[in-house]
Amino acid sequence: MHRVVIVGGGFAGLYAARALKGKPVDVTVIDRRNFHLFQPMLYQVATGGLSAVDIASPLRVALRDARNVHTLLGEVTGFDVERRVVQTKEREVPYDSLIVATGSRHHYFGHPEWETFAPGLKTLEDAQEIRRRILTAFEAGEMEPDPTLRRAWLTFVIVGGGPTGVELAGALGEIANDTLQGEFRNIRPEEAQIFLVEASPRILGTYPDGLSAKAVESLHKLGVLALPGARVVSVDGAGVDLELSGTHRRIQAHTVLWAAGVEASELGGILAARTGAVRDRAGRITVEPDLTVPGHPEIFVLGDLAGSTTAGTPAEPAVAPVAMQHGRYAAALVEARLNGQSAPPFRYHNRGTMATIGRASAVGVIAGLNLSGWIAWVTWLFVHLMYLVGFQNRLLVFIQWAFQYFTFNRRARLITGEPPAPAPARTGLETESVAAAPR
Numbered sequence: 001m002h003r004v005v006i007v008g009g010g011f012a013g014l015y016a017a018r019a020l021k022g023k024p025v026d027v028t029v030i031d032r033r034n035f036h037l038f039q040p041m042l043y044q045v046a047t048g049g050l051s052a053v054d055i056a057s058p059l060r061v062a063l064r065d066a067r068n069v070h071t072l073l074g075e076v077t078g079f080d081v082e083r084r085v086v087q088t089k090e091r092e093v094p095y096d097s098l099i100v101a102t103g104s105r106h107h108y109f110g111h112p113e114w115e116t117f118a119p120g121l122k123t124l125e126d127a128q129e130i131r132r133r134i135l136t137a138f139e140a141g142e143m144e145p146d147p148t149l150r151r152a153w154l155t156f157v158i159v160g161g162g163p164t165g166v167e168l169a170g171a172l173g174e175i176a177n178d179t180l181q182g183e184f185r186n187i188r189p190e191e192a193q194i195f196l197v198e199a200s201p202r203i204l205g206t207y208p209d210g211l212s213a214k215a216v217e218s219l220h221k222l223g224v225l226a227l228p229g230a231r232v233v234s235v236d237g238a239g240v241d242l243e244l245s246g247t248h249r250r251i252q253a254h255t256v257l258w259a260a261g262v263e264a265s266e267l268g269g270i271l272a273a274r275t276g277a278v279r280d281r282a283g284r285i286t287v288e289p290d291l292t293v294p295g296h297p298e299i300f301v302l303g304d305l306a307g308s309t310t311a312g313t314p315a316e317p318a319v320a321p322v323a324m325q326h327g328r329y330a331a332a333l334v335e336a337r338l339n340g341q342s343a344p345p346f347r348y349h350n351r352g353t354m355a356t357i358g359r360a361s362a363v364g365v366i367a368g369l370n371l372s373g374w375i376a377w378v379t380w381l382f383v384h385l386m387y388l389v390g391f392q393n394r395l396l397v398f399i400q401w402a403f404q405y406f407t408f409n410r411r412a413r414l415i416t417g418e419p420p421a422p423a424p425a426r427t428g429l430e431t432e433s434v435a436a437a438p439r
Contacts, residue, residue: 001026002338005086005095007076007267009036009059011320012101012303014389015327021066023335028093029059030086032075036062036389037124040320041397043164045127047134047171048179048410052124054396057389076102076267079274081296097298097334100271101327104304104318107263107282114235118256121164128416130257134172135415137255138180141187152252154192157240159232160259161198161205163355166215168257169196170357173222178359178408194224195251197242199260202228204355204363206317211363214372218357232260262318264305275299280307284315289345291330300333302326309345316348320387325349354380359405 002025006013009031020027038055045052063069074088085092106120119129134156141153158169172194180189196203196219203226204212216226230249233241239252264283272279275293278286284307285293293299294310303323307315316322325348333343354364354376362376371379381401388394404410 002334003094003096004028004099004334005030005093005097006099006101007031007086008099008101008103008303009033009071010039010101010103010303011323012327012330013099014059014062015324016099016101016302016331017063017066017069017327019328019331020334021069023068023331024338025068025097025334027066027069028072028095029063029069030072030074030076030088030093031059032073034058034060034071034073038384038388038393039122040384040387042121042124042127043167043171045124045412046121046130046168047175048131048413049171049404050397050400051412052128054393054400055388056124057393062389077270079271081274081299084298095298097300099300099302099327099330100267100305101302101323102265102267102305104262104264104282106258107261108258109261111235114258117235117237118159118240118258120258121168122262130168131413132415132417133255133257134175135413138184138187138189138192139415140254142184143186150187151193152238153254154187154189155239155251155253155255156192156194157197157251157253157256158195158259159197159235159240159256160261161196161200161203161226161228162259163204163353165196165198165259166204166219166355166357168259169194169219169224170222170361173219173224174358174408175410177222179410179413181408190223192223193253194222195253196224196226197230197232197240198226198228199231200228207353207355207363207365208370211365211370211372215355215357215363218361218363222358262304264307268301268305271299271301277301280315282307284308286310289313290333290343291326291346300330302330311345319353321351322348354383356380359408 004025004027006029014036017029035056035058041055044050059071078087085094108114137153141150144150158165176189176192202212204215230242230244233243242249268283275296277293285301286307287301289309289311291300304318329346336343352366356362360374360377362380363372364376385394
C-alpha cells in the first residue's frame with residue numbers, strides 16, 4: 001500500500017490526514033507534540049480569556065475515525081531522500097509520498113537576542129509565558145512605591161501591527177480597562193499605557209485603508225496608542241528603542257511582546273539541504289506550482305514552510321486558511337496520482353481575513369465586503385468556533401465567551417512559572433517621549 005508520511009500536526013498536516021481518511025493509502029502523522037493547536041486563538045490564552053485545553057485537541061482524538069491514519073509522537077531530525085525515509089530520534093519511517101508541514105516560528109530580523117526580552121506567540125508555552133508577564137506586571141506595579149518605576153511596570157509594548165498584534169493589544173486594553181477593575185488598591189489598571197508599534201505606514205497593512213483606520217479608532221478607545229512608521233532599534237529588559245519620524249524614542253517598559261513576523265521552522269533548512277531546494281529570506285522553500293519540491297515530486301511542502309513557486313507566484317500569507325487548503329490539495333493530488341491522473345496547480349481561494357480588536361469590535365473582509373464593529377465581531381466568533389477541532393472544544397469556548405461577554409471576567413488568569421528578575425531601568429530616557437493614547 002502507498003505510504004504517506006506527514007510531518008507536522010498543524011492545520012496543513014491535519015487537513016491532509018483527514019482528507020486521506022478511507023483512501024487506499026497508509027498514513028503516518030509525526031509530531032513532537034501529541035495535540036493539534038488552534039493558533040488563531042492563542043492570544044486569548046495569552047490574555048487569560050481561555051485555557052490551553054480549550055484550543056488544543058489530541059491528534060489521536062482528531063484522527064480517531066481515520067482508521068488508515070497512524071500517529072507517532074516524535075521529533076523529526078532529518079530526511080534521507082534517496083532511501084525515502086524520515087528520520088526521528090527513535091526510528092526511521094519509510095514513505096512513498098512525504099508531506100512536510102512544520103510551520104513557522106517568530107522572526108526577530110537578525111536579532112535573536114531580543115527573544116529573551118520580547119517573547120513571540122506561536123506555542124502554548126509562549127502564550128503561558130506572555131500571560132505570566134502581563135499579570136506579573138500589574139502585581140509588580142501594585143507593590144512598587146516609586147511612581148517612575150511603577151509606570152515602567154504598567155507600560156506595555158507590542159511590536160507588530162498585523163492581526164496578532166492588534167488582537168493582543170485589544171485584549172490587553174480590555175484587561176486594563178475592564179477585567180482588573182476594582183481588584184487593586186494602589187494602582188489603577190486603566191492607567192496602563194499600551195503601545196502598538198508597527199514599522200510600515202499603518203497597522204493592518206494588508207487591509208483596506210478604511211478598516212485600518214477603524215481598527216486604530218477602536219484601539220484608542222481601549223487606551224492603546226498605535227505607532228505606525230516606528231522601527232524597533234533595540235529591545236532590552238527595561239524597554240524598547242524606536243526610530244520614529246527620523247528621531248530616536250525610548251519607551252520604558254518591562255513587558256514587551258513580539259508579533260512582528262515569522263520565519264520557517266528549522267526543518268525547512270534540513271529539507272532544503274537534502275533536496276537542493278531554494279529558500280527565501282524567511283526560510284521558506286520555493287516549490288513547484290503543485291506544492292512539491294523541485295526535482296522531488298514525491299515531497300510536498302505546505303503551510304508556512306512553502307514559499308513562492310517556480311512559476312513566479314508569490315508565497316501565500318502565513319494564515320490558517322492557506323494551510324488548510326494546502327492540506328486538502330496535497331491529499332487530492334496523492335489520490336489522483338494513484339489513479340494515474342494529474343491535478344491543476346494549487347490556487348488559494350481567499351474567503352476573507354478578519355481581526356478582532358475587543359468586545360464587540362472587529363474588522364474584516366469577507367467575500368469582498370468590508371466589515372467592522374459588532375457584525376464583524378460576531379462573524380469572527382462564528383468562523384473561529386466552526387474551525388475549532390472537536391465539538392467539546394467548540395462548546396467550552398462558546399460558554400466561556402458568553403461568560404466573559406456578560407461579566408467582563410477572564411477566568412484563566414493564573415500566574416505560573418518563576419518570574420525572572422527585572423533588568424534595571426535605564427536613566428535619562430523616559431516613557432513620556434511618546435504620548436499616551438487618549439481615553
